Amino acid sequence: MDQPTVGILHPGSMGAAVAACASTNAAAVLWCATGRSPASVERAAQFGLAPVATLAELLDRSDIVISLCPPAAAEDLARDVAGHRFAGVYVEANAISPERTNRIAALLEPDATIVDGGVVGSPPVGGKTPTLYLSGPASATEHIEALFARTDVRTTVLGPEVGKASALKLAYASFQKTSRVLVALAVGMAREHGVDQELVDIASRRTDSYLAEPTYVAKAAARAWRWGPELEEAAGMLAAAGLPQEMLRAAASTLARWNDVKDDSELTLTDALDRLAHP
Incomplete structure (x- = not known):
């Protein structure tokens, strides 16, 4: 050929x-x-x-x-x-x-x-x-x-396994596309209170992608007990501004799967992902 x-x-x-x-x-x-x-x-x-x-x-x-x-x-x-x-x-x-x-x-x-x-x-x-x-x-x-x-x-x-390329594409797309939506929600929330430029200034000091830091997932899991309520509060802000709140509610629900590992400094990435899949 x-x-x-x-x-x-x-x-x-x-x-x-x-x-x-x-x-x-x-x-x-x-x-x-x-x-x-x-x-x-x-x-x-x-x-x-x-x-x-x-x-x-x-x-x-x-x-x-x-x-x-x-x-x-x-x-x-x-x-x-x-x-x-x-x-x-x-x-x-x-x-x-x-x-x-x-x-x-x-x-x-x-x-x-x-x-x-x-x-x-x-x-x-x-x-x-x-x-x-x-x-x-x-x-x-x-x-x-x-x-x-x-x-x-x-x-x-x-x-040789059919399905691997599709899995990689969707795994990356799920992060990339959702991240853009989160940007819209965060900026929209900040704009409602006149602090959108300050938000962009904060973000501009860090340009690395969180996707390149998977080991941080274990730290996120250990902090989920307080991150979840923060996102519930933020979801309330979105609702008050007339913006969609479902994504942050869903993120808070995801974090709730880690509530039993509060402040566990020994948690590994593997442990955190296993608990996410099998709470």
Whole structure:
């Protein structure tokens, strides 16, 4: 598969840019224009993707198909592909759970070979270099590595188990996306009292990501008995400001799982995570 033909389903902002990178090492990159919006047509043309009239034609001509669509549509799209008995490599690259990825694999196998994928980072335009994490059969992941060699999409293979790439993508997304929502709540709460700039000033003194400090989880667990009530108070502030309070209430409920390890300085990360999963 030196120069494979690739099909992209469907070229949104991420999918089109990833497909354009694939074109570096592909004979052609196809997309199905039927039923797609004018914005999709314009985007596909901008990135040099070749239109075909039907999904059947795309699948008949493609050695590799990459699915990058809204998560809710992933299984329906895979079901459509399965109906055509696609027999190439199917890269399930949507932000979906490992369970859903394995359901999709069951739909498409044994005709197709499934590679689990997860894109972490921004679309590969303007110097951005996202990483496409891959898991699945080595013979198939090697083809995807070769497809994106020397492009702005980096690839990392996590092993042969379908589901690993999806798990990593969602684990990171859960932190990254929720963090942005927490920023909105914190700034909104501070703005209600005219101290939003001061809040930003405090935060600017620390630029490290908490995600890079997992060992601190044990300290958080030991302090949960007082952090939880603080968040309940903050949730009350949000409610008073007309802002959503559910996220902080949920965080307080999570912290309550650690109430029995109050001020335990010997607690390890493993202990804290075990107690979180099995209170």
